Amino acid sequence: MSMSSSIHNQFLLFRDLLDDYHDRRERLIKASRDITNISKKTIFLLHRLALEAQDASARVDASKIGLKKLTEVQELYADMRDELAGDQYWRYERQVSPGLQEYIEALSFAHFLEHGGLITYEQVQATLCGADGIAFFPLTISDYLLGVSDLTGELMRFAISGFGRPGGRTRALETCIFVRNCKSDFERFTPYVWELHKKQVVTAQSLSKIEDAAYTAVVRTSEFDLPAEMLDDIVNQTVLI
Template identity: 35%
Template sequence: MAAKLPHVYQPVAEISPQIQSKKQRKMSTVSAMPEAFEKYTDYLNQLNEKRERVVKASRDVTMNSKKVIFQVHRISKHNKDEVLEKAAKDLEAVTDEYMLRLVRELHGSDFWKLRRAYSPAVQEYVEAATLCEFCKTGNLLKLAEINRSLLRLSDPSLEPLQINILDYLLGVGDLTGELMRLAIGRISDGELAYAERICTFVRDIYRKLTLVAPLMDDNSEMKKKMETMLQSVMKIENACFSVHVRGSEFIPILGSSDPNFSFLGVSDMDL
């Protein structure tokens, strides 16, 4: 009677079905890797293309928001209503045309992955919108109000683009710099009361943000904004203080058309 072969020499047909299924699963996994890698490559390519489109849309938002800000800086006590009306129309155009394009590009995607591409544009838009609101009402435009205005641009079936709290605060930080320039301009135009109101408003914003900034220690952008904001507050305060202390030497408009106006106390005939 022939001796039984050792177990290691048993035919393939006698191998356990469980071992065969494990081998099959291993082989199918290896064959699926190129397909998964190809899908991931396509995803990255689509994300890069979307990023390029978002950058272009953000550039348009930034540029046209700056135009709104420049329009507001044309304000004076003689043309306030006209300038603010024009600025409001320009801001509405930015929202309906350029912000709409940005919102559409970010529809249906994890837009937080592209935040660095569109965040500067959103901050500039917040700056323009809050500046217009302050000049019209003297109040700060809230984040909920801005996001409410963007809802109409979104497709209801998709997740809407909403400005986050960080971009809003960074935009408000930039607002204080524009208000500082506006205050200096109003002082030179003789509107000291308006400049003092701006000073109080900017000081209140800075005071409230000092309560929030410590919670964002890891954000370098916010630290820089806070430093710049403090400088803006000090510049407005110093300008208003100088006018009060040296009021007799204050010249509202250099080269006034008033016939009784004299430069540094010297009549025009003596110059």
């Protein structure tokens, strides 16, 4: 089977190109799985620490520990930098996105514990830069929005778990307002980012659960003619006896 050598060479080149593409894709998928795992573990860690944290400064400490753990993710992204250089990021976006969104979820949870607010797009991008200040890859608004949208689910768990702890009822109310604002703010982005629709449905469910919890607290407190804090103190004393 003789083939003109120029055709042969061209197809040899294609073979290398395709093999390189598939190999790189595999490496990025694997790295992305690792990133997802670290991020999920960080979220559990943050829940654990936040639950034990009695006050704001303890929550700041919790956040710091979580952020430290997330530097492992940042290192992985630094390693992937060359694979994603130039126009390559967009070629592998679908492989990189899932892990990235999980990372953003974890990062925004840590940020919330420290600042009580939503991490900005610029702040997320800033964590994905080398020492030279150059971004490892461009952060899409879509990944940012989808990542922080997942935060609302974790905040629901945070609010429910903390319910019986000192100050938990107040925190549930605060979280309720924060999540409600998220839902309201994200709403107008849904025409632009298709998957955000589904996430908003989940956010609505989480919000409803937080509202129900806050409602329960208010209803019970309202039955007595005493300030909520005083009622809390009474309960705590009874339990301690």
